[in-house]
Amino acid sequence: MSNDPSQDFAITYPVESSLFITAPPGYGKTYVMIKRIEYLILRGCIKPPQKLLALTFSNAAADEMKKRLRINIPYGEKYVDIMNFHTFAYKLLRCYGNYIGISRFFTILDENKKIEYKNNYYRAYIRSSSSKWEREADFVSEYNTWYNKKFLQGTDYIDVENEMTFENLRSSMNEDLINKENLDFDHLLFKAIDLLQQNEYVKNLFLNKYPILLADEFQDTNYIQYKLFKEIGIDSNGTKKVVYVMGDKKQAIMRFQGANPDNIAFLIQDFNCEIYQLNKNHRADSEHILHITKKLRDPSFFVSEAKNEIYIHNTVEEEMKRIIEIILRLLQNGVNLHNICILFPQKRTSNCIKKVFKKNSIEYVDISDFKMGSITEEYSALIEGIRNQIEEKCVKKSVRRIIDELIDENYSGESKNTILLTTIRKFSSSFDRGHYSSIEVWKRLQEFYNCIQMEIDWVQLVKSNVRNKVYLSTIHGSKGLEFDYIFMVGIVNFKMPHSTLCFPCSDFRNPKQVEISESKDLFYVGVSRAIKEIIFFYS
Structure with a gap:
């Protein structure tokens, strides 16, 4: 280049x-x-x-x-x-970390453990004393909103009614985790x-x-x-x-x-x-993709002729049928399945797609299954086993041996030879070599456990190894990836792109009532994943 x-x-x-x-x-x-x-x-x-x-x-x-x-x-x-x-x-x-009272041998707490802690706190201190939150999920959702605004976004946000309750949870969780030599991200x-x-x-x-x-x-x-x-x-x-x-x-x-x-x-x-x-697109291989991305960046950019394919159907079943037809057509033209990605704004859309793909014997891989949260849930037995070995300060011979034994104990047949478990096995061996060889095994295992949460980019790993399967992903999950063919599904009014982006449609609704900038950005990121062609679907 x-x-x-x-x-x-x-x-x-x-x-x-x-x-x-x-x-x-x-x-x-x-x-x-x-x-x-x-x-x-x-x-x-x-x-x-x-x-x-x-x-x-x-x-x-x-x-x-x-x-x-x-x-x-x-x-x-x-x-x-x-x-x-x-x-x-x-x-x-x-x-x-010891300079501020943090043990150097801390363990990173995965997201599922944090959720478990919040749920337990609700059961112990909230459910019996308050009728405001009838469900754990409602309490945790409101707490997360408060926490994001106050600590991640750095605003002066105060929830007048619940400030003390949420602050007590945050302080309790921080103190308890640090005392147990755990830190979250x-x-x-x-x-x-x-x-x-x-x-x-x-x-x-x-x-x-x-x-x-x-x-x-x-x-x-x-x-x-x-x-x-x-x-x-x-x-x-x-x-x-x-x-x-x-x-x-x-x-x-x-x-x-x-x-x-x-x-x-x-x-x-x-x-x-x-x-x-920077002012030149080196990814897009077609003029109409260049035009639509330019238009999304600059509304004043003039497109003389619209060339994007948009399929509108009365039912989801018709929409899925059309997707299958186009995939089969691309296969006949020599396109590999792994060069196709189906994007959608919300995760639940994938359930319908998976059912149709299974019925039509089309192989697929769901990128969201390889996010760390999904991994710790899917392989909870392995993750829990690793944490237990760390807490017990195990004295076995090697990290690789511990991982092999945990996988063999908890999985069988093809389920223990997945890309993810195979990668974990190989990755564990590196913590038995070099400078690690002189460190106690439980400390090496702890470093391994922390690193699989921080160092491995599971999505890129899958992208590099999986062939002849269609990729499924939320638009958020596809960021940083690129595919020859993008199918964007679930392009529904008032969701994505928002109706107020289409000026002829906005007469019946006041654009000022809705914050649409992030929906527009999300649409733009999805479109920009495409190299050769993008197709939109609506039902």
């Missing part, structure tokens, strides 16, 4: 100045980031033991950057550390910030180690991630590091998890960043 002029400008931007780059999907974001790292290394801007620090929002982005760096600069890892925000916080606390960030704020020695170590900071997907960062970024980017005297950051507010679809795309504006102001935008 040769650089386009906008990429050249971004890659060779003056080293001493901070830059924020708007990087639309398919415009070569990862390519430019790696080329920038290569440019800084070859220019001699980094002298070991100093390093560049490149922070990402997801494991997928970090893994892709590492892979490309190894190809472009085989010795590059001597000059740069690439990781997501949580991994950075984890490594910081593993080394220096948010704890990692909060405690890393506490460490850097309370210990000048540790903070100076990192300020000196990383003279230049790079980051991507900044629209997906939340309040505490940006706060951590500032802690390692600005010293106690207010001196700011040079930063090189990428993001795109048009791809801000993680607000429901507490993401705050306004962090981009805060970054530009706090670090005196110049602003630049």
Whole structure:
């Protein structure tokens, strides 16, 4: 791939100045980031033991950057550390957590355990004393909303009626988990910030180690991630590091998890960043995909002729029948199933698709099954077994042996030879070699357990290994992926895209009554996954 002029400008931007780059999907974001790292290394801007620090929002982005760096600069890892925000916080606390009373040998708590804790708290303290919440799910949902607004988005939000109840749950959970040497993913960030704020020695170590900071997907960062970024980017005297950051507010679809795309504006102001935008799509292979993505970014962009396929049906059954017909047609034309992805805005849509695919003998893989929450639920026996072995401080010979025994005990036949379990087996062996070999087995097992939650990008792993199956995914789950053919299902009025996006339809409804920006961003991210063709379905 040769650089386009906008990429050249971004890659060779003056080293001493901070830059924020708007990087639309398919415009070569990862390519430019790696080329920038290569440019800084070859220019001699980094002298070991100093390093560049490149922070990402997801494991997928970090893994892709590492892979490309190894190809472009085989010795590059001597000059740069690439990781997501949580991994950075984890490594910081593993080394220096004892400075603020955190055991170095903490275990990361998975999301299902957090849900279990909240449910137990409801049963113990809420159900008998309050008639406001008749169901655990209602209580937990309201608590999560409160927590996201107050701590992840960093707002001044106060739930006047329930503030004390929710704060008691939060304090109780934090204290109990830390006493049991457990931290959840948010704890990692909060405690890393506490460490850097309370210990000048540790903070100076990192300020000196990383003279230049790079980051991507900044629209997906939340309040505490940006706060951590500032802690390692600005010293106690207010001196700011040079930063090189990428993001795109048009791809801000993680607000429901507490993401705050306004962090981009805060970054530009706090670090005196110049602003630049990449301007050529290197992914889309068809003119009509280029047109629709341009139109979604810029409503004034004129499209002379609409060329997108939209199938409208009276029933879901008719819609599914048409999807099958098109897939079979593509197969006859030599298209592999793994080059097709069906996207939908809501997870429950997949149930109908799966039934029809099974009936028609079409193989599929559901990407959402490979999110960590789904994994810990599907393989709860294995996860619980690992946690028990850690708590009991097991003394068996190796991590691999423990994992093999747990899998053999809990699974049989084909169910113990899935891609996921095979990967876990192989990954466990690496914790019996090298510097791990001198560490007690339970500590190695704990490190392994923490790493399978933080380090492995399961979705990309599946994408690399699964062939001849149609991919199913929510639009949120497809972020960072690309496919030749995208089928977008469930394009229903008032859901996605919202009716107010279609100006001829908006006469009967006041657009100001509904916040539609995130629905529009979600639609845009889904469309931009396509390389050759996108087809819309409605029933």
